[in-house]
Amino acid sequence: MSKALVIAIDGPSGTGKSSVSKAVASRLGVSFLDTGAMYRALAWSCVDAQIDLGDADAVAEHCRTFDLRMGMNPKSPTVAVGERPIDAEIRQDAVTSVVSQVATNLDVRANLKQRQRDLIAQGAEATGGCVAEGRDITTVVAPDAPVRILMTASEEARMARRSKQLKVAVASTRSQIVDRDRADSTVSQFTTAADGVVTIDTSHIDFRQSVAAVLRVVQEVLDGDPELSTSAG
Numbered sequence: 721m722s723k724a725l726v727i728a729i730d731g732p733s734g735t736g737k738s739s740v741s742k743a744v745a746s747r748l749g750v751s752f753l754d755t756g757a758m759y760r761a762l763a764w765s766c767v768d769a770q771i772d773l774g775d776a777d778a779v780a781e782h783c784r785t786f787d788l789r790m791g792m793n794p795k796s797p798t799v800a801v802g803e804r805p806i807d808a809e810i811r812q813d814a815v816t817s818v819v820s821q822v823a824t825n826l827d828v829r830a831n832l833k834q835r836q837r838d839l840i841a842q843g844a845e846a847t848g849g850c851v852a853e854g855r856d857i858t859t860v861v862a863p864d865a866p867v868r869i870l871m872t873a874s875e876e877a878r879m880a881r882r883s884k885q886l887k888v889a890v891a892s893t894r895s896q897i898v899d900r901d902r903a904d905s906t907v908s909q910f911t912t913a914a915d916g917v918v919t920i921d922t923s924h925i926d927f928r929q930s931v932a933a934v935l936r937v938v939q940e941v942l943d944g945d946p947e948l949s950t951s952a953g
């Protein structure tokens with residue numbers, strides 16, 4: 721029987737993890753899981769339920785029971801709480817500026833870690849593989865994944881990308897990129913590669929080259945392990 725092709729990708733904010741992971745999953749015909757979207761969904765849901773984000777126990781309790789639904793088709797990934805789609809809501813500033821508060825809650829992390837493992841297994845079962853990206857996928861959520869990659873890029877490149885993406889001044893992206901990474905790095909280590917994790921520095925390459933670089937790493941692993949396969953061959 722063939723083994724599931726789980727591809728774990730971590731890295732700081734603005735390195736291109738989400739967009740590159742989505743493109744890689746599409747190319748390989750496998751599932752895609754944006755784990756940051758899960759933390760964002762929880763932050764949105766807490767605010768919607770008027771839960772004080774400073775109340776760690778209340779946030780953790782809400783996390784245990786909220787009905788998070790992740791759609792893992794890389795061509796149209798979705799996020800919903802119950803029947804309510806919240807894809808746009810979780811990208812708004814109001815969520816981005818508070819999401820670290822829930823992401824640094826250790827009870828929340830334990831709950832979402834288990835959900836992420838279940839989703840990766842379901843996604844891989846459905847399509848033969850799953851590209852999962854975040855901050856702790858290579859180290860905590862899927863440390864045994866056959867492919868583990870850390871995407872990095874200089875602070876300058878990451879701020880410039882976010883500025884272009886959001887059509888705002890470069891300086892105004894600092895809180896989203898640098899300050900958020902500082903807060904998030906108190907609970908996850910995503911700036912240097914753990915043992916066995918391949919680093920891809922995207923500072924001086926474009927989006928297509930980043931996708932190609934990830935696909936090259938995947939191909940090397942596939943070539944070395946005949947039990948792994950993808951629908952893309």
Ligand SMILES: Nc1ncnc2c1ncn2[C@@H]1O[C@H](COP(=O)(O)OP(=O)(O)OP(=O)(O)O)[C@@H](O)[C@H]1O
Pocket residue numbers: 731732733734735736737738739740756881882885922925926927928930
């Ligand atoms: N190698 C690259 N060169 C230039 N731009 C890139 C590159 N990779 C991605 N981008 C662009 O940078 C922007 C940020 O990418 P993306 O949202 O995927 O980053 P991220 O690492 O997932 O960030 P976050 O963790 O904050 O969600 C996107 O507009 C994307 O198209």
Ligand SMILES: Nc1ccn([C@H]2C[C@H](O)[C@@H](COP(=O)(O)O)O2)c(=O)n1
Pocket residue numbers: 733755756757759760819820823853854855856857900904908
């Ligand atoms: N595995 C993960 C994924 C994300 N986070 C944190 C980092 C951010 O503060 C937040 C949203 O992530 P983004 O959508 O910006 O990638 O969630 C984490 O701690 N662990």
